[in-house]
Amino acid sequence: MAIFGRSQKKVFRPSLYESRRRTRRLPRWFVLLLVGIVLGAGGVLILQASYGPKRLTVSESQKLTDELATTTHERRQLQADLEEVERARETENAQATQTTQELQARVDELEIRLKPLQDEIKLLTRAISAGMKFDPIGIAAASFEPVNNKDIVKYQVLLLQENEKKPSYDGRIEVTFEGVYPNGRAGAVKALVVPFTLDHYEQLNGDVEMPKGFKPSRATLRVYQAQGDKALTYRTYNIANK
Structure with missing residues (x-):
């Protein structure tokens, strides 16, 4: 028997009855990462809920x-x-x-x-x-016409102010009617008072009622200042009864 012999390698022969296997472990850093994710998600849910x-x-x-x-x-x-x-x-x-x-x-x-x-x-x-006389208002024309079978006289009066550039003039007209009553007695009636504001010219017209049966034959028209008692001018007109 030789002192130095050949070294023989041991050959691994699995046994039919051997059940142990070698397992691989997860890295520690990966485990810590998973734990951190789970804890973080849980914390977020708790905060949202609270x-x-x-x-x-x-x-x-x-x-x-x-x-x-x-x-x-x-x-x-x-x-x-x-x-x-x-x-x-x-x-x-x-x-x-x-x-x-x-x-x-x-x-x-x-x-x-x-x-x-x-x-x-x-x-x-x-x-x-x-040729008119202005004091300062002039009577340009006037007419008085009785209405048939009625105690009414229609009138028209035209007043003038000499200068159209003068300020407006406030005044009034008063008309006195002379005539006879049904019994033949003569008399006078002041039956018309009309205020006016005159610029350059102003026409006044309307109806005036007479006493029952009174027949006017003449009308005297007078012009006054608005608050005056003295007539500024006057004119008399004959009235023809129909």
Whole structure:
């Protein structure tokens, strides 16, 4: 037997009865990472449950959705109403502008037609006032006409102020009628007092009622200041009874 022999390698031969297996462990850092994630998620859930906003239930969420839809619909309706009002206002403004323009055109036309008439009136008043006496008001003309079968006299009086640039004059006229009563007795009746404001000329007209059966034959017209007692001027007119 040789002292130095060959070294023989041991060959691994699995046994049919051997059940032990070699297991691989997870790295420690990975285990710590998982634990941290779990703890963090749990903490977030706890904080949300304790201090976070309250979560809505399904019915509350549906109610909120319905209210939002209703509010949106009302806003759209109000917007539509507002637009309708705006359109109506624009239409009214356009119509008002058109009406104003039409009225202004009519006013301009009337002014054009009125100018010759005003010139004619100025010429007429100058002709009438020629030779008149102004104190400071003049009586240009007057007429008194009884109404048939009635105790009424219609009157017309034209007063003039000498200068059309003078300020307005406040005064009054008083008319005294002379005539006879049904019994034949003569008499006088002051039956008419009319206040006036005179610029350049003023026409006064109307009806005056006489005493029953009184037949006027003459009228005396006097002009006074508004608060005066002294007549500024007067004229007498005959009255023809029909």
